[in-house]
Amino acid sequence: KQEVTQIPAALSVPEGENLVLNCSFTDSAIYNLQWFRQDPGKGLTSLLLIQSSQREQTSGRLNASLDKSSGRSTLYIAASQPGDSATYLCAADNYGQNFVFGPGTRLSVLP
Amino acid sequence: GAVVSQHPSRVICKSGTSVKIECRSLDFQATTMFWYRQFPKQSLMLMATSNEGSKATYEQGVEKDKFLINHASLTLSTLTVTSAHPEDSSFYICSAREPTSGIGNEQFFGPGTRLTVL
Numbered sequence: 200k201q202e203v204t205q206i207p208a209a210l211s212v213p214e215g216e217n218l219v220l221n222c223s224f225t226d227s228a229i230y231n232l233q234w235f236r237q238d239p240g241k242g243l244t245s246l247l248l249i250q251s252s253q254r255e256q257t258s259g260r261l262n263a264s265l266d267k268s269s270g271r272s273t274l275y276i277a278a279s280q281p282g283d284s285a286t287y288l289c290a291a292d293n294y295g296q297n298f299v300f301g302p303g304t305r306l307s308v309l310p
Numbered sequence: 311g312a313v314v315s316q317h318p319s320r321v322i323c324k325s326g327t328s329v330k331i332e333c334r335s336l337d338f339q340a341t342t343m344f345w346y347r348q349f350p351k352q353s354l355m356l357m358a359t360s361n362e363g364s365k366a367t368y369e370q371g372v373e374k375d376k377f378l379i380n381h382a383s384l385t386l387s388t389l390t391v392t393s394a395h396p397e398d399s400s401f402y403i404c405s406a407r408e409p410t411s412g413i414g415n416e417q418f419f420g421p422g423t424r425l426t427v428l
Contacts, residue, residue, distance in 0.1 A: 243419040299356075300346075300355075302352070303353050
């Protein structure tokens with residue numbers, strides 16, 4: 200059974216810092232891995248999707264990497280801004296059967 | 311990108327009543343939709359997989375008689391919470407796969423429905 204964990208659970212940084220969010224999964228037989236952002240009381244916003252054959256994806260200040268063999272993915276946020284404050288979730292897609300979400304990292308970027 | 315909508319966005323009901331939540335794929339046909347539940351400060355947990363024209367597949371521990379799922383068309387799935395109780399209060403989110411997506415069967419998520427049972 201796939202299990203997804205995220206470290207740290209919460210993170211508070213001053214504006215402008217670069218930061219790394221970590222995601223680990225136990226079953227490396229994934230179809231893809233997706234990173235989401237969730238604002239309080241809101242739905243999910245897809246940030247980046249990395250297919251199993253890829254090693255990384257970039258969008259603006261965000262870069263996500265995937266290492267299937269070690270069961271890890273990282274989300275790198277460059278030059279953080281207060282508007283980046285949210286909960287970041289990673290989810291492993293097990294060959295299209297279902298999505299298993301991690302518990303999330305609550306990020307606060309202080310002005 | 312593909313858009314998924316949910317209706318209603320927020321519902322408050324009395325204990326014992328039934329509530330229906332709709333999930334629609336607006337610009338694509340979704341043969342498979344998923345229903346998730348999220349309790350406060352917790353992550354999303356998959357409840358069931360909804361397949362167009364067939365019965366839904368429920369995750370372990372989810373009561374199929376309490377959470378009725380219907381996927382009657384390629385653009386609409388409904389979740390009915392029957393005889394709702396306060397412990398059913400939660401944030402319900404649906405998602406749909408866009409099978410022709412060039413980025414590999416990405417799931418697109420609806421905005422969620424906040425259910426409060428008094």
